[in-house]
Amino acid sequence: MMENKSHAFLAGVFTIGLAILVLFSIFWFSSDHAVLVPYDLITRSTVNGLGPQADVKYRGLDVGKVDSIRFDPAVPGQIIVRVSVDQNAPITTTTYATLSFQGVTGIGYVQLDDTTAQNGGQPSPHLPTSAKAVARIAMRAGFFEELEKRGDSLLTQLETIMDSLGNMFQADNRRDLMEAIRSVHTTANDYSRLAHAIEPAVRQLPQVTENLNATLASTRRLTQELASPDGTVLRTVDSVGRNLQGAADSVQSAAAGISQDTLPQVNGLARDARQTVRSIDRAANQFNDSPRSVLFGGPAATPGPGEPGFSPP
The missing domain is CATH 1.20.5 (Single alpha-helices involved in coiled-coils or other helix-helix interfaces)
Structure with missing residues (x-):
């Protein structure tokens, strides 16, 4: 009986030890072992939806948690959000924080970003911090806060737009608009007829x-x-x-033949014709002077000097 009790005791102790070891292992592997350093986020804006243990993300990556939210005793109206961030996170002198919200749940979280990283410039120096000298990071207004600030301006602009629309759809303007629509319809019909034509x-x-x-x-x-x-x-x-x-050469040869052979003959005929005309002219003159010469011949020629019967005048 004593052995059975001792075995049962040892089995119970072993079971309890195993359970403790399993729980410790689960806790160890599920917990984050990164070294966290503190930073204070300074803001004068509202922090609705943000609470302790809220996530802290650097450009979408989880880098820490929110430790506490309190008023700054030195500056009235200023809020200090203490966060613990992984020491390996690239927190620099140009890092800033904004308040963001997860989906439609409305749960807020802190979004960290860097001005230099956005502009693509050289990285700024690391921002040192410690538990005794906590570094401060400015917290800018988020999207919804900017929207809330500009709500009045947006409403005013919306009212102006609605007034403009009301004026645009007055009776005269509606009539002009209908005329324009009818003109467009007529033009479309004309284009359709033109397309058919x-x-x-x-x-x-x-x-x-x-x-x-x-x-x-x-x-x-x-x-x-x-x-x-x-x-x-x-x-x-x-x-x-x-x-x-060839034709030009032939014409040139013919012109040369005419010039060398035919023209001299034509010139001779022309001289003969002129002599004949002069002879006929003398015969006509002689007939006019002495018609008898046709029957009895012409008078004898007067002797010239040295001829017989010549007598000087």
């Missing part, structure tokens, strides 16, 4: 294009013929030129 011409466009392509091809071939020294056109022109040159 030019539809036959559009159907003929492929044939016209084909004819134009054929004409261009013929023109291209003609250009190639004109540009080719051995082309038909240039050969024909060369043959015609040679024929014209």
Whole structure:
């Protein structure tokens, strides 16, 4: 009986020890072992939805938790949000914080970002901090806070827009708008009729294009013929030129023959004709002076000097 009790006791102790070891292991592996350093976020804005143990993220990555939220005793109205951040997080002198919200749950968290990282410049120096000298980071207004601040301005602009719309849809403006709509409708109908009118011409466009392509091809071939020294056109022109040159040579030869052979004969005939005309003219004058000379011959010629019967005057 004593052995059974001792075995049962040892089994109980072993079971309890195993359970404690399992719980410790679960706690150890589930807990974050990163070294956290404190930072104070300074803001004068509201921090609705933000509470202790809220997440702290650097550009979307979890880097810490919110430890506490309290008023700054030195500056009235200023709020200090103490956060614990992983010491390996790239917190620099240009890092700033904003209040963001997770989805539609409204649970707030702190979003850290860096001005230099946004502008793509050289990284700023690391911001040192410790439990005795906690570094401070400025907390800027988030999207919803900016929207809340600009709500009055947006409402005013919305009222102005609504007034403008009301004025635009007054009776006179509505009438003008309806006239414009009717004009647009009429123009659309005119365009539709025009489209129907030019539809036959559009159907003929492929044939016209084909004819134009054929004409261009013929023109291209003609250009190639004109540009080719051995082309038909240039050969024909060369043959015609040679024929014209031969004809010109023939005309020149004929002109030379006329000038050398025919013209002298024509000139001789012209001289003979002139002599004949002078003879006929003398005969006519003689007939006019002495018609008897036709029957009895002309009077004897008067002897000249040295001839018999010459008598000086």
